[in-house]
Amino acid sequence: MERERILIKNLHQYKNRQVRVCGWIEARRDHGKLIFFVIRDRSSQVQAVINAKNESAFSVAEKLKDEWVVCISGEVKERPEKMVKDEENGDIELSIDEIEILSSAKELPFEKDTQLNIETHLDHLPLTLRKREISLVFKLQSALLEGFRSALREDDFVEFASPSIVGGDAEGGAGVFKVEYFKDKTAYLATSPQLYKQILVGVFERVFATGKAFRAEKHATTRHLSEYTSLDFEMGFIKDHTDIMAQLQKVVKKMVENVWEKHGKELEEFEIDKPLVPEGNFPTMTMREAQELILKETGRDNTAEPDLEPEDERFLCKYSAEQFGSDFIFITHYPTSKRPFYTYRDEKNPEYTKSFDLLFRGVEIATGGQRVHDYDLLVEQIKEKNLDPGKFKFYLQAFRFGMPPHGGVGMGLERITAKLAGIKNVKEATLFPRDMTRIDLPLADN
Amino acid sequence: MERERILIKNLHQYKNRQVRVCGWIEARRDHGKLIFFVIRDRSSQVQAVINAKNESAFSVAEKLKDEWVVCISGEVKERPEKMVKDEENGDIELSIDEIEILSSAKELPFEKDTQLNIETHLDHLPLTLRKREISLVFKLQSALLEGFRSALREDDFVEFASPSIVGGDAEGGAGVFKVEYFKDKTAYLATSPQLYKQILVGVFERVFATGKAFRAEKHATTRHLSEYTSLDFEMGFIKDHTDIMAQLQKVVKKMVENVWEKHGKELEEFEIDKPLVPEGNFPTMTMREAQELILKETGRDNTAEPDLEPEDERFLCKYSAEQFGSDFIFITHYPTSKRPFYTYRDEKNPEYTKSFDLLFRGVEIATGGQRVHDYDLLVEQIKEKNLDPGKFKFYLQAFRFGMPPHGGVGMGLERITAKLAGIKNVKEATLFPRDMTRIDLPLADN
Numbered sequence: 001m002e003r004e005r006i007l008i009k010n011l012h013q014y015k016n017r018q019v020r021v022c023g024w025i026e027a028r029r030d031h032g033k034l035i036f037f038v039i040r041d042r043s044s045q046v047q048a049v050i051n052a053k054n055e056s057a058f059s060v061a062e063k064l065k066d067e068w069v070v071c072i073s074g075e076v077k078e079r080p081e082k083m084v085k086d087e088e089n090g091d092i093e094l095s096i097d098e099i100e101i102l103s104s105a106k107e108l109p110f111e112k113d114t115q116l117n118i119e120t121h122l123d124h125l126p127l128t129l130r131k132r133e134i135s136l137v138f139k140l141q142s143a144l145l146e147g148f149r150s151a152l153r154e155d156d157f158v159e160f161a162s163p164s165i166v167g168g169d170a171e172g173g174a175g176v177f178k179v180e181y182f183k184d185k186t187a188y189l190a191t192s193p194q195l196y197k198q199i200l201v202g203v204f205e206r207v208f209a210t211g212k213a214f215r216a217e218k219h220a221t222t223r224h225l226s227e228y229t230s231l232d233f234e235m236g237f238i239k240d241h242t243d244i245m246a247q248l249q250k251v252v253k254k255m256v257e258n259v260w261e262k263h264g265k266e267l268e269e270f271e272i273d274k275p276l277v278p279e280g281n282f283p284t285m286t287m288r289e290a291q292e293l294i295l296k297e298t299g300r301d302n303t304a305e306p307d308l309e310p311e312d313e314r315f316l317c318k319y320s321a322e323q324f325g326s327d328f329i330f331i332t333h334y335p336t337s338k339r340p341f342y343t344y345r346d347e348k349n350p351e352y353t354k355s356f357d358l359l360f361r362g363v364e365i366a367t368g369g370q371r372v373h374d375y376d377l378l379v380e381q382i383k384e385k386n387l388d389p390g391k392f393k394f395y396l397q398a399f400r401f402g403m404p405p406h407g408g409v410g411m412g413l414e415r416i417t418a419k420l421a422g423i424k425n426v427k428e429a430t431l432f433p434r435d436m437t438r439i440d441l442p443l444a445d446n
Numbered sequence: 447m448e449r450e451r452i453l454i455k456n457l458h459q460y461k462n463r464q465v466r467v468c469g470w471i472e473a474r475r476d477h478g479k480l481i482f483f484v485i486r487d488r489s490s491q492v493q494a495v496i497n498a499k500n501e502s503a504f505s506v507a508e509k510l511k512d513e514w515v516v517c518i519s520g521e522v523k524e525r526p527e528k529m530v531k532d533e534e535n536g537d538i539e540l541s542i543d544e545i546e547i548l549s550s551a552k553e554l555p556f557e558k559d560t561q562l563n564i565e566t567h568l569d570h571l572p573l574t575l576r577k578r579e580i581s582l583v584f585k586l587q588s589a590l591l592e593g594f595r596s597a598l599r600e601d602d603f604v605e606f607a608s609p610s611i612v613g614g615d616a617e618g619g620a621g622v623f624k625v626e627y628f629k630d631k632t633a634y635l636a637t638s639p640q641l642y643k644q645i646l647v648g649v650f651e652r653v654f655a656t657g658k659a660f661r662a663e664k665h666a667t668t669r670h671l672s673e674y675t676s677l678d679f680e681m682g683f684i685k686d687h688t689d690i691m692a693q694l695q696k697v698v699k700k701m702v703e704n705v706w707e708k709h710g711k712e713l714e715e716f717e718i719d720k721p722l723v724p725e726g727n728f729p730t731m732t733m734r735e736a737q738e739l740i741l742k743e744t745g746r747d748n749t750a751e752p753d754l755e756p757e758d759e760r761f762l763c764k765y766s767a768e769q770f771g772s773d774f775i776f777i778t779h780y781p782t783s784k785r786p787f788y789t790y791r792d793e794k795n796p797e798y799t800k801s802f803d804l805l806f807r808g809v810e811i812a813t814g815g816q817r818v819h820d821y822d823l824l825v826e827q828i829k830e831k832n833l834d835p836g837k838f839k840f841y842l843q844a845f846r847f848g849m850p851p852h853g854g855v856g857m858g859l860e861r862i863t864a865k866l867a868g869i870k871n872v873k874e875a876t877l878f879p880r881d882m883t884r885i886d887l888p889l890a891d892n
Contacts, residue, residue: 005683041651103819126645130649164660211658374549400552401551402471405548432642439609
């Protein structure tokens with residue numbers, strides 16, 4: 001009977017014993033009568049060595065090249081002290097007895113260690129994603145998703161799948177993709193689950209979604225994606241926007257915890273630093289307070305601006321880390337003019353809203369606030385933004401038939417991933433990024 | 447200070463004590479100097495009563511109508527024995543001291559208990575979804591998602607967000623929606639994450655996704671949706687398709703368990719039966735064996751057909767329930783002619799594939815199998831299906847550069863939800879269904 005496969009991360013438990021591991025040839029180095037391999041599986045990697053004395057296995061070994069898929073039987077040996085390396089499984093080595101080839105690979109288009117430009121990297125994702133430090137980014141992303149959902153489920157939130165195909169470009173804002181629908185109708189790809197999650201506050205009080213949002217923005221930058229994963233929640237029976245901030249803080253802390261709990265060891269190996277997360281609350285200031293602080297601290301006077309500049313956001317994050325030991329900082333009360341029609345205005349000063357951004361390592365990663373729940377007021381605010389209430393009639397039913405005070409948050413998964421992993425270009429924090437020049441391959445090549 | 451809100455499901459713990467509950471007016475019944483209300487929150491519902499002697503609160507109570515949103519303070523009282531009803535919270539009643547109105551509601555377009563035809567139901571989803579037995583279907587759906595993911599995460603699967611916008615209609619099969627992309631390019635909405643999950647077996651070995659798939663099928667039936675949630679997983683280093691079946695069985699059992707663990711009480715209230723799940727393995731037979739069985743048991747001779755008929759699937763499920771105590775049954779070895787290009791053929795008889803369907807309560811709910819992992823063979827099978835390998839060049843890289851034996855499964859969340867909840871029309875197991883006649887509202891009205 002075939003021996004059971006052992007994951008490479010567990011080989012330490014099998015010193016001086018026979019094992020069978022399966023994976024890819026990560027590297028090969030010939031050394032006379034010895035051939036050294038690095039074998040990679042989903043869990044880790046390890047060095048394996050074969051001696052020419054084992055003729056049958058050696059003849060198989062001689063064929064192997066990078067990315068061939070194999071199962072290897074052999075003994076787990078401790079390396080002599082002078083051969084121990086400061087790397088994953090650097091103290092053990094697999095002494096090969098037998099090699100089974102599961103699949104061969106063609107010659108690679110470039111050396112594995114080559115620093116690729118981003119276009120070449122993206123052209124070859126089925127290969128380039130296999131690099132351990134790159135695949136780690138997406139394990140981290142998977143753990144973020146898990147942390148987001150479990151934090152919300154603990155608090156009674158119901159998950160829903162928000163529609164991607166929508167009937168109208170209701171908000172009339174950012175670029176939207178058109179879909180050829182049935183009966184010669186044009187449909188659109190949803191730019192956000194906003195209207196649906198509000199509708200569902202009327203049903204479940206508390207909901208979340210982790211689906212796709214689509215933006216047809218004609219910008220080829222390090223920040224723009226045609227589709228991204230939008231982490232959204234919405235909750236009813238709140239006092240005001242501060243209830244939403246408290247919920248978001250809890251969720252974000254849990255997301256970070258989950259990533260480091262699941263992948264702490266690999267993150268350390270690739271020198272990815274855990275963010276500064278305060279024991280207590282994230283620091284909070286209003287946008288106007290933030291502008292005053294910036295004026296005082298830097299002499300830069302943006303106090304008349306209706307929004308923060310990228311430079312301001314970077315300053316505030318740096319300030320927060322230094323002064324409050326927090327890589328996260330809330331900025332509240334953005335002007336009414338800069339926020340969507342459904343935003344709740346501050347009773348004390350209606351030029352400002354009960355809204356907030358959460359900044360992290362220099363950029364906004366989440367935006368949210370309280371929403372209007374009164375039907376008549378909502379219709380009025382739709383009109384004030386020069387939108388047509390008639391186009392919102394499905395959505396407005398939720399408000400005709402009784403809605404509690406509520407609010408919520410939206411955040412882009414890829415952006416948080418990038419910031420956590422220390423990646424500059426959000427496309428490298430997206431498995432298969434789409435933008436105005438590319439869908440898998442450059443558009444010209446599709 | 448305002449009293450903390452208590453969820454209605456927890457009121458039993460507060461007998462003879464003052465509480466504050468918040469929710470919607472589910473019903474009102476006037477009885478002289480008494481007004482009775484049913485109050486509904488996300489957790490449950492309860493009867494509340496106000497006496498005219500409490501003048502200030504009574505004058506508020508007189509205004510209240512269905513779906514108004516309120517917070518009510520009062521005392522939890524046990525009902526006299528003869529007033530106890532066999533229903534949720536039928537043994538207690540809230541004696542109202544004070545009522546706070548959070549939001550009013552316009553008059554409802556129909557009586558709540560009216561049996562609506564499906565079109566009227568769908569036209570008014572923001573209201574009709576609020577019905578407890580309807581919202582329960584989507585709580586069940588949320589728990590299915592949770593069960594699917596947690597079963598796979600336990601076994602080391604990495605979650606990924608599969609692209610919705612794709613560059614080509616590669617498989618050239620079922621109807622596909624066109625998207626107006628940048629540079630006058632036409633893009634398409636993905637009909638499945640199949641190619642991406644295979645690519646990622648080369649990266650993570652084991653992956654899953656729970657995103658949207660899109661089908662432009664011109665059928666207005668109880669089964670067709672323009673977009674649905676596709677539960678997909680894929681895993682490498684398998685022996686054959688039976689490893690995938692074992693994994694699927696484990697996942698499905700966990701999904702069912704999770705639903706009943708989280709919502710058992712409400713499911714019982716609405717008489718939704720837990721499926722028959724065997725202790726051991728789901729029964730399994732090949733498609734040809736199934737046809738022979740049908741011939742023997744019913745005299746219906748479909749043994750020359752290349753696929754099972756709907757009638758056959760219903761028979762097999764009934765048979766499985768009666769003979770094996772299982773509402774689930776695997777059918778394997780569908781003909782090569784009926785399966786996609788990437789399907790692995792049975793070495794012993796290449797006219798059949800190492801594929802399977804999982805049937806449940808009369809229909810197929812999941813389909814899967816082993817896939818081809820050899821590059822040359824895969825290219826050959828693409829050509830055999832009269833498809834163009836050039837259109838698969840991004841995907842094919844995964845196979846050029848070494849892929850292990852692998853396979854996986856896809857299942858439609860809405861269909862499983864419908865079958866579990868005893869719903870005939872899959873649109874009623876979809877929160878906001880889209881089909882050829884409707885996106886939220888009928889297409890003509892959008």
